[in-house]
Amino acid sequence: xxxxxxxxxxxxxxxxxxxxxxxxxxxxxxxxxxxxxxxxxxxxxxxxxxxxxxxxxxxxxxxxxxxxxxxxxxxxxxxxxxxxxxxxxxxxxxxxxxxxxxxxxxxxxxxxxxxxxxxxxxxxxxxxxxxxxxxxxxxxxxxxxxxxxxxxxxxxxxxxxxxxxxxxxxxxxxxxxxxxxxxxxxxxxxxxxxxxxxxxxxxxxxxxxxxxxxxxxxxxxxxxxxxxxxxxxxxxxxxxxxxxxxxxxxxxxxxxxxxxxxxxxxxxxxxxxxxxxxxxxxxxxxxxxxxxxxxxxxxxxxxxxxxxxxxxxxxxxxxxxxxxxx
Ligand code: GLU
Numbered sequence: 248x249x250x251x252x253x254x255x256x257x258x259x260x261x262x263x264x265x266x267x268x269x270x271x272x273x274x275x276x277x278x279x280x281x282x283x284x285x286x287x288x289x290x291x292x293x294x295x296x297x298x299x300x301x302x303x304x305x306x307x308x309x310x311x312x313x314x315x316x317x318x319x320x321x322x323x324x325x326x327x328x329x330x331x332x333x334x335x336x337x338x339x340x341x342x343x344x345x346x347x348x349x350x351x352x353x354x355x356x357x358x359x360x361x362x363x364x365x366x367x368x369x370x371x372x373x374x375x376x377x378x379x380x381x382x383x384x385x386x387x388x389x390x391x392x393x394x395x396x397x398x399x400x401x402x403x404x405x406x407x408x409x410x411x412x413x414x415x416x417x418x419x420x421x422x423x424x425x426x427x428x429x430x431x432x433x434x435x436x437x438x439x440x441x442x443x444x445x446x447x448x449x450x451x452x453x454x455x456x457x458x459x460x461x462x463x464x465x466x467x468x469x470x471x472x473x474x475x476x477x478x479x480x481x482x483x484x485x486x487x488x489x490x491x492x493x494x495x496x497x498x499x500x501x502x503x504x505x506x507x508x509x510x511x512x513x514x515x516x517x518x519x520x521x522x523x524x525x526x527x528x529x530x531x532x533x534x535x536x537x538x539x540x541x542x543x544x545x546x547x548x549x550x551x552x553x554x555x556x557x558x559x560x561x562x563x564x565x566x567x568x569x570x571x572x573x
Contacts, residue, residue: 257570258296259304265548266294266306275532275540278512281410287313287514287531294545295456298524299464309452313529314407316511317349317370317537318455319393319445321462321484321492324364326392327373328480330380339376339430340369342483344491349537350417352424359428365491365509367442368421374445375422375431375438386444393445395475396461397454398468408447415443450515452529459517459525462507485519489557495536496543504546505556516542520555 270292279285293309328336341355345362354361354368361368378385394401411418422435422442431438450458461468462485466476476484488507493500500508508518514531516539526549530541550556553570 258298258302259306261552261570262294262296262304262549263306265545265552266292269541269544269548270307272541272544273532275534277514277531278533278537280512281407281414283404283406283410284314284513289532291514291529291531292541293452293527293529295452295527296524296549297456297460297469297527299460299469299522301469303456305453305456307452308529309456309527311529312404312449312451313515313531314404314446314511314513315393315401315448315450315455315515316446316513317365317367318450318509318511318513318515318517319448320365320370320373321488321509321517322393322396322458323370323373323377323389323445324487325462325466325476325480325484326389327376327380328483329477331376333479333483336373336376336483340364340372342487342490344497349494350421352417352420354424354428360430361425363487363491365487367418368425371418371422371438371442372425372430374441375425375433375435378433378437378441379431385441389441389445390448392475393448393458395471395473396458396468397450398457398471398473399454401448401450401454403444404447404449408444411443411447412440415439418442446511452515452527455515455517455527455529456525457527459519459527461525462519463521463523463525465522485521488519493536493538493543496534496538500538500543504543504550505558506546506550508546510538510542512537514539514542516546518546521557523555 293307422439518526528542
């Protein structure tokens with residue numbers, strides 16, 4: 248087991264410099280669709296990076312708690328892939344990018360399944376599959392899985408959960424659409440309740456860096472050594488994160504940053520550099536597409552400075568490796 252959060256000086260300096268440079272950016276607005284999210288202080292900003300071999304760097308509000316929201320989607324998808332296999336999951340949810348908004352009431356044309364697991368319909372389909380497979384323990388098992396990926400026990404933010412459950416009519420409509428299409432057999436209300444709960448798990452930027460590094464490290468948490476996800480699940484999950492992880496900004500993200508990632512309306516963002524590192528950013532002001540503005544810019548700067556883009560000349564992370572020689 249690696250020492251938790253052993254800092255690496257030069258990487259730390261780079262993260263601190265990017266944080267200081269972006270601190271003044273105030274574009275975007277805090278999500279207000281529920282009061283509990285509208286109350287989050289907009290200035291909070293934290294960047295954390297954990298490498299697959301356990302080196303850590305951070306700057307700013309990396310221990311501030313926020314709700315994971317849609318950043319939970321890749322992790323529940325990976326859990327479902329591990330539990331149910333690729334074939335069963337592919338029947339329930341596609342892997343196609345979708346042009347519509349993330350919460351659109353639409354299924355793939357000609358097929359009774361959502362486009363992909365990174366949009367709400369897909370994530371609720373995954374939740375329905377998990378409820379079906381795990382019964383009454385579904386939420387506790389989801390929580391245990393995400394906690395193992397983060398390396399600590401994650402709590403449910405009761406206020407956000409209650410608020411989502413009281414106001415989430417569109418997500419309920421999606422659950423009924425999916426139930427009607429035969430995507431899962433459990434009651435629609437059960438599936439959407441699991442989805443509301445998974446979205447309301449409280450995390451920090453540090454947690455997201457560890458969760459991202461767990462994906463980067465082929466499913467094994469680099470700090471605890473826990474084997475959280477299997478190789479096939481990680482490969483499929485990173486693939487859909489790459490093409491579908493950033494709402495309507497996914498194409499732009501691939502060109503600018505070029506690594507798998509997932510954002511959430513709570514201001515969280517996780518990015519994964521295969522075999523190398525996880526990045527977790529928290530910044531509550533989100534753009535029109537729902538992506539945290541400073542989170543996008545921080546990842547873009549890190550990708551530029553470290554040569555992380557998947558199609559960078561040379562190997563991904565080629566400029567990172569000398570930095571990590573301690
Ligand atoms: N709980 C939110 C919803 O389903 C999550 C949205 C998001 O982060 O994209 O509306």
